[in-house]
Amino acid sequence: MVLADLGKRITSAVSELAHSNVVDEKVFDGMLKEICSALIEADVNVKLVSNLRKSIKHTVNFKELPPATNKKRLIQKAVFDELVKLVDPHSEPFKPKKGRTNTIMFVGLQGSGKTTTCTKLARHYQARGFKACLVCADTFRAGAFDQLKQNATKAKIPYYGSYTETDPVKVAREGVEKFKKERFDIIIVDTSGRHQQEKELFAEMVQIQQAVKPDQTIMVLDASIGQAAEAQSKAFKESADFGAIIITKTDGHAAGGGAISAVAATRTPIVFIGTGEHMLDLERFAPQAFVSKLLGMGDMQGLVEHVQSLKLDQKDTMKHIQEGIFTVRDLRDQLGNIMKMGPLSKMAGMIPGLSQMMGDVGDEEGSLKLKRMIYIMDSMTEKELDSDGKCFTDTPTRMTRIARGSGTSVREVEDVLTQHRMMAGMAKKMGKGMANMQKAGAMSGPGRQQQMAAMQRRMQSMGGGGGGGPGPGGMPNMADMMKMLGGGAGGMPGMGGAAGANPFAGMDMGAMMQQLGGMMGGGGAPNLGNMMGGGGSGRGRR
Numbered sequence: 139m140v141l142a143d144l145g146k147r148i149t150s151a152v153s154e155l156a157h158s159n160v161v162d163e164k165v166f167d168g169m170l171k172e173i174c175s176a177l178i179e180a181d182v183n184v185k186l187v188s189n190l191r192k193s194i195k196h197t198v199n200f201k202e203l204p205p206a207t208n209k210k211r212l213i214q215k216a217v218f219d220e221l222v223k224l225v226d227p228h229s230e231p232f233k234p235k236k237g238r239t240n241t242i243m244f245v246g247l248q249g250s251g252k253t254t255t256c257t258k259l260a261r262h263y264q265a266r267g268f269k270a271c272l273v274c275a276d277t278f279r280a281g282a283f284d285q286l287k288q289n290a291t292k293a294k295i296p297y298y299g300s301y302t303e304t305d306p307v308k309v310a311r312e313g314v315e316k317f318k319k320e321r322f323d324i325i326i327v328d329t330s331g332r333h334q335q336e337k338e339l340f341a342e343m344v345q346i347q348q349a350v351k352p353d354q355t356i357m358v359l360d361a362s363i364g365q366a367a368e369a370q371s372k373a374f375k376e377s378a379d380f381g382a383i384i385i386t387k388t389d390g391h392a393a394g395g396g397a398i399s400a401v402a403a404t405r406t407p408i409v410f411i412g413t414g415e416h417m418l419d420l421e422r423f424a425p426q427a428f429v430s431k432l433l434g435m436g437d438m439q440g441l442v443e444h445v446q447s448l449k450l451d452q453k454d455t456m457k458h459i460q461e462g463i464f465t466v467r468d469l470r471d472q473l474g475n476i477m478k479m480g481p482l483s484k485m486a487g488m489i490p491g492l493s494q495m496m497g498d499v500g501d502e503e504g505s506l507k508l509k510r511m512i513y514i515m516d517s518m519t520e521k522e523l524d525s526d527g528k529c530f531t532d533t534p535t536r537m538t539r540i541a542r543g544s545g546t547s548v549r550e551v552e553d554v555l556t557q558h559r560m561m562a563g564m565a566k567k568m569g570k571g572m573a574n575m576q577k578a579g580a581m582s583g584p585g586r587q588q589q590m591a592a593m594q595r596r597m598q599s600m601g602g603g604g605g606g607g608p609g610p611g612g613m614p615n616m617a618d619m620m621k622m623l624g625g626g627a628g629g630m631p632g633m634g635g636a637a638g639a640n641p642f643a644g645m646d647m648g649a650m651m652q653q654l655g656g657m658m659g660g661g662g663a664p665n666l667g668n669m670m671g672g673g674g675s676g677r678g679r680r
Contacts, residue, residue: 144395145432147176148221152214152433161209163200170194173217181364182224182395186402190220218429225398226425227405231382232354236268239318241325241350245343245378246358247370248331251386253282255358255412256328257289258420259384262410263324264295270324273313274299275306275346278330278339286328293417296322306330306342311349327352340377347378355380356409359397361388367396368403375404386412389419464565467523469558470515473508510546514554517543527558 151172158165170191177187197216203209234240242259246252253276260270272290274297276282283299290297298313310327317325327350332339347355357380359367374380383404385397388411401408408423458468515523517540522529530536537551544551 144180180395183399243352275310276330371400464562
């Protein structure tokens with residue numbers, strides 16, 4: 139994953155400082171040297187790294203610090219804030235409005251993933267109620283229109299292009315005019331990839347821009363561009379004056395810092411990052427959340443938004459949870475939902491501390507483990523799926539039959555049933571908690587406000603802070619975060635009230651994360667190695 143090594147090195151440097159008995163200038167300078175070295179090796183511009191170092195040194199001036207100052211917390215906060223400044227240009231990107239035409243033009247280098255990203259963005263807006271469409275103004279690259287047509291058809295997005303017209307300006311103008319008449323909210327214009335030395339293509343890009351008069355021009359940058367990012371982005375900025383950046387291919391193993399340098403060089407906000415080849419692999423970029431994930435502190439807001447965007451069907455499970463019931467079918471549905479959420483590494487980056495626990499475990503290995511659990515439950519009868527699991531204890535031969543039918547072992551079937559018992563026990567407690575809350579009216583009126591205030595204090599004490607950075611408590615504690623998310627009081631106060639109104643109240647977020655924790659090794663902080671390495675899910679290795 140792009141910048142994963144950078145995040146580990148920075149986190150390691152800050153952790154070493156946090157564990158030091160005495161924090162003096164020597165220890166501080168050693169940490170700074172490691173952070174700056176990691177940034178430079180990740181292709182972040184040397185001048186930017188130098189400025190970051192000066193800013194941190196200025197903030198943490200040992201000679202002027204009062205005696206009672208907590209140096210560790212001050213240094214952690216300074217590092218976090220300066221990393222946020224590095225990726226935050228402090229300028230708001232364009233926000234499209236419904237009921238009017240918003241034309242968005244894409245520019246970028248050849249091979250940056252521009253055409254695919256056009257479709258991803260159109261699908262992103264379509265999922266949020268916008269009427270979106272695509273125009274292929276790339277007549278230079280052979281097969282460009284075919285690629286856009288194929289992507290658009292798959293995503294069910296209207297498109298416009300031509301196999302015979304060779305003038306990209308004419309194609310762009312006609313496409314935009316056509317969709318304007320049809321009153322589309324979002325018109326995305328894809329252009330041909332170009333290089334700063336290709337003067338004719340640059341002139342063509344400007345002509346297209348003048349013809350369609352876009353409300354926003356977005357530059358697409360490949361995460362692997364390296365030190366060339368600054369020069370390329372400046373050249374595009376001078377010609378097309380783009381107002382936003384999308385960084386693609388962040389699921390690769392490139393250094394990735396060059397693309398960040400382009401933000402500082404052009405003072406242009408990153409609006410999205412591409413995290414994979416799937417149409418859903420496009421994440422909204424937020425500087426604080428990005429740095430938080432980089433340092434292994436998670437992005438809970440991003441996780442909530444991601445799960446909400448999937449529109450997972452949780453009605454039956456939620457009803458069961460309220461009744462204190464959790465069937466084997468409910469477990470199967472939850473595992474299916476986790477599979478839909480995308481690669482485990484992507485989820486792990488959003489959950490505080492989980493990316494470090496995963497270590498070098500691959501998505502393929504983790505996904506295979508989850509699939510085998512689903513195969514086991516697919517081999518059960520309808521009656522077994524809708525049961526509380528006791529029928530397997532009463533008739534153990536059922537497990538032998540299911541193991542044969544699913545191509546797994548009896549041990550694996552036992553592990554799935556152990557996981558189900560854990561979840562059923564938790565559901566029973568949550569059902570009681572939700573019932574007590576409904577009786578007391580805890581989620582209405584002043585009581586709800588008090589709960590939200592208490593939650594805010596808990597997050598701050600854990601280091602979550604109000605804005606996503608490390609608060610007074612430093613890094614969040616994984617076990618505490620699990621308790622906060624999955625507590626018996628019915629989930630996360632302030633996330634939407636009663637269980638029926640919000641899929642994240644009660645079961646969803648808290649229990650799903652608890653469920654992951656259980657599958658990854660049992661109580662306390664989850665052990666991912668047990669799950670991924672084939673050990674007993676829910677029991678850990680012996």
